[in-house]
Amino acid sequence: MALSTDEVGRFAGLLERGGDTLTAAWTEAVATSLRGRLSHAELHRQLAELQKGFQAALAEGSDLDGDAGAELRAQLNELSSTRARQGFTATETAVSVFALKDAVLAILDQGEGADSTALRDYVAFSGFVDRAGLFTFDSYVRAREELISDQAEQLLELSTPVVKLWEGVVAVPLVGTLDSARAQVVMERLLQTLVDTGSPYAIIDITGVPAVDTQVAQHILKTVVAARLMGADCIISGIRPQIAQTIVALGIEFGDIATKSSLADALRHVLRLTDAKAARRGARRGV
Amino acid sequence: MERVPVLKIGDILLVSIQIDMEDQVALQLQEDLADRIVATGCHGVIIDISALDIVDSFVGRTLATIAAVSRVLDAETVVVGMRPAVAITLVELGLSLPGIRTALNVELGMELLALERDFDLPDDDDEADEAGATVVAAP
Amino acid sequence: MTAGGDITAGADITAAERLAVSTDQDVVRVRQLVRTIAVAAKLGLVDQTKLVTAASELARNTLVYGGGGVVEVSRVENGRRAGIRIVFADQGPGIADLELALTDGYTTGGGLGLGLSGARRLVDEFDIDTEVGRGTTVSVTKWCR
Numbered sequence: 308m309a310l311s312t313d314e315v316g317r318f319a320g321l322l323e324r325g326g327d328t329l330t331a332a333w334t335e336a337v338a339t340s341l342r343g344r345l346s347h348a349e350l351h352r353q354l355a356e357l358q359k360g361f362q363a364a365l366a367e368g369s370d371l372d373g374d375a376g377a378e379l380r381a382q383l384n385e386l387s388s389t390r391a392r393q394g395f396t397a398t399e400t401a402v403s404v405f406a407l408k409d410a411v412l413a414i415l416d417q418g419e420g421a422d423s424t425a426l427r428d429y430v431a432f433s434g435f436v437d438r439a440g441l442f443t444f445d446s447y448v449r450a451r452e453e454l455i456s457d458q459a460e461q462l463l464e465l466s467t468p469v470v471k472l473w474e475g476v477v478a479v480p481l482v483g484t485l486d487s488a489r490a491q492v493v494m495e496r497l498l499q500t501l502v503d504t505g506s507p508y509a510i511i512d513i514t515g516v517p518a519v520d521t522q523v524a525q526h527i528l529k530t531v532v533a534a535r536l537m538g539a540d541c542i543i544s545g546i547r548p549q550i551a552q553t554i555v556a557l558g559i560e561f562g563d564i565a566t567k568s569s570l571a572d573a574l575r576h577v578l579r580l581t582d583a584k585a586a587r588r589g590a591r592r593g594v
Numbered sequence: 595m596e597r598v599p600v601l602k603i604g605d606i607l608l609v610s611i612q613i614d615m616e617d618q619v620a621l622q623l624q625e626d627l628a629d630r631i632v633a634t635g636c637h638g639v640i641i642d643i644s645a646l647d648i649v650d651s652f653v654g655r656t657l658a659t660i661a662a663v664s665r666v667l668d669a670e671t672v673v674v675g676m677r678p679a680v681a682i683t684l685v686e687l688g689l690s691l692p693g694i695r696t697a698l699n700v701e702l703g704m705e706l707l708a709l710e711r712d713f714d715l716p717d718d719d720d721e722a723d724e725a726g727a728t729v730v731a732a733p
Numbered sequence: 734m735t736a737g738g739d740i741t742a743g744a745d746i747t748a749a750e751r752l753a754v755s756t757d758q759d760v761v762r763v764r765q766l767v768r769t770i771a772v773a774a775k776l777g778l779v780d781q782t783k784l785v786t787a788a789s790e791l792a793r794n795t796l797v798y799g800g801g802g803v804v805e806v807s808r809v810e811n812g813r814r815a816g817i818r819i820v821f822a823d824q825g826p827g828i829a830d831l832e833l834a835l836t837d838g839y840t841t842g843g844g845l846g847l848g849l850s851g852a853r854r855l856v857d858e859f860d861i862d863t864e865v866g867r868g869t870t871v872s873v874t875k876w877c878r
Contacts, residue, residue, distance in 0.1 A: 488878075491779070494682065495678055495679075495682070495779060498678035498681060498682070499678050501678075501698060502677070502678060502698060502699075505698050505699055505701070505702065506698075507697070507698060507702060529682075529685050532685050532690075533678070533681035533682050533684070533685045534681070535696075536676060536681045536684055536685065536690075536691065536696060537676045537678070537681045537696060537698060538672075538673075538674065538676070538695075538696035538697035538698045538702065538703075539698055584705075584709065587709055588705070588708060588709060614761050614764060614765065615761075616757040616758055616760070616761050617757045617760065617793070618757050647768070647782065647785070648764065648782055648785050648786045648789060649786075650786050650789040650790055650793075651790060651848060651851065652789075652793060677782075678779075679778050679779045679781075679782040680782060682779050682782070682783075683779070683782045683783050683786050683855065686783065686851075686854050686855055687786065687851040687852075687854065687855060688850075688851055688854070689851070
């Protein structure tokens with residue numbers, strides 16, 4: 308419910324008059340819920356800033372979403388982000404805001420008289436603080452989601468290394484499940500590495516892939532076809548007995564793509580091919 | 595209309611496609627190459643497409659035709675430098691470029707040609723190359 | 734006769750850019766325009782390549798089979814994602830047997846004939862409206878991941 312200009316003015320004034328006593332009361336109310344994970348001084352500082360933010364927002368009008376609330380929203384975003392990264396829960400973060408109501412109620416009790424105006428004002432003020440608390444909640448959730456997606460990206464990077472095994476041979480040990488998105492990334496990185504290193508051969512090792520279904524097989528097949536289009540070839544290694552049986556049962560045809568059970572076999576195979584090429588070149592030149 | 599330059603290096607004709615070709619330019623290249631193979635008696639053609647950010651069915655057809663025509667004229671063609679994004683797109687498009695040999699870059703392309711015939715590989719004798727490379731068709 | 738019809742509603746977020754397609758050079762212009770807009774829309778590199786390739790195929794169709802026409806490129810969004818929509822329209826002879834034209838390998842032009850079916854695989858949404866004697870309109874959309 309929107310506050311009238313009078314009510315707004317009264318509350319802004321109330322917060323200002325409450326000053327440091329109010330901040331202290333607020334800090335106490337919050338400190339217990341955080342159970343000592345944030346220093347008292349740091350908390351006091353954060354809440355004093357917020358109090359000024361509330362004051363400014365209320366002095367201009369009670370619309371949290373409008374221009375007047377911009378600074379308060381920025382502060383709440385900041386609070387949520389830091390708390391999210393520090394590992395506090397969403398509730399702990401929102402409670403820090405809601406506790407302002409308790410602190411203000413204490414002041415009302417002491418001085419301003421419990422008449423009906425004060426009560427009405429208080430309910431309106433309470434609504435405003437609730438909206439602020441919920442906004443904090445939303446920002447918190449967004450901050451956590453960003454953190455999760457950052458970590459997911461890092462994980463993806465870490466889990467798709469491409470290794471140069473020998474002159475002209477790179478190896479891609481695939482580890483973990485291969486969903487559509489990941490398979491795409493792996494394919495692009497493998498192909499780019501072939502170009503960057505000028506390696507005509509890639510060994511795709513799937514020892515670390517727990518299961519191969521039709522989708523995964525298709526992704527691998529597409530990668531091999533793309534590599535061949537570019538002028539390179541792929542050998543698939545690390546095929547475990549169960550995987551081999553699954554492949555046959557699913558009717559997946561690897562056609563003329565070489566498959567080996569171990570990385571060592573695959574490397575031996577490639578070296579034999581490159582030796583053969585070198586020998587032919589030598590013979591041609593009469594070396 | 596622009597024309598794609600054709601460079602002669604020893605017994606090999608090297609074409610490096612640097613522009614986004616109009617269909618007519620691609621067809622002109624097909625003709626120019628056939629002319630040059632006959633005029634120079636070269637036995638190898640390397641087409642460098644590393645500057646192409648797409649290869650659509652028209653370019654694909656043109657490359658396939660160039661390879662087929664060259665073969666009839668006793669020259670082998672190798673297409674080099676295909677970009678990963680292009681390769682992935684071609685796989686999705688279902689275009690398989692039949693009859694076209696490919697290699698990752700010009701050097702590997704030359705090695706591939708050398709496997710088939712007695713080419714003088716340019717990296718054996720770099721200075722002679724500089725002198726020997728002549729542009730045989732230019733815009 | 735139409736096929737596809739899986740274009741989801743999407744609001745245009747910028748004005749459409751139009752290009753007339755009546756020469757070879759225009760097909761190149763379409764490729765370059767689509768590339769520019771795809772980059773601006775932050776499409777990944779592989780997706781950009783797929784979209785530009787599809788646009789090249791369809792623009793060429795408009796020129797060669799449709800006798801020339803118009804291409805419109807616009808950025809769209811459907812609430813959750815942003816994307817690019819391209820519409821190819823001509824007033825040519827139209828396609829008599831759409832089913833056949835959409836099959837892999839079909840061609841009347843002596844080529845590999847992968848134009849329509851291939852282009853369809855490269856985009857997220859594909860819609861075609863054609864009638865003999867009236868012309869053909871193809872609409873494609875690619876969404877950002």
